[in-house]
Amino acid sequence: xxxxxxxxxxxxxxxxxxxxxxxxxxxxxxxxxxxxxxxxxxxxxxxxxxxxxxxxxxxxxxxxxxxxxxxxxxxxxxx
Numbered sequence: 691x692x693x694x695x696x697x698x699x700x701x702x703x704x705x706x707x708x709x710x711x712x713x714x715x716x717x718x719x720x721x722x723x724x725x726x727x728x729x730x731x732x733x734x735x736x737x738x739x740x741x742x743x744x745x746x747x748x749x750x751x752x753x754x755x756x757x758x759x760x761x762x763x764x765x766x767x768x769x
Contacts, residue, residue, distance in 0.1 A: 701744070701747060701749075703742075703749060704740055705740070705742075705767070706765075707734070707739055707764065707766060709762070710734060710739055710763060711736055713736070715763070716736050719758060720733070720741075722757040722761040723743055723754060723761075725757065726754065726757055728746040729743060729744070730746060731744035732744075
């Protein structure tokens, strides 16, 4: 599990997502995950399958899973 605090009140979590293959995939996932309340930054990287999420507090993994599913991909877990 990769979760750490960057600055006070900020939490960074890295998730593994399967099925990303291009910039469009990255954008779709970033768009959905960024709508989760408390998310301040999302960076999806297709080449590694990693999605880095910065939030105001730890996120509910099921909320992230639902957002990734909505984008058409599968959350494999935390990196």
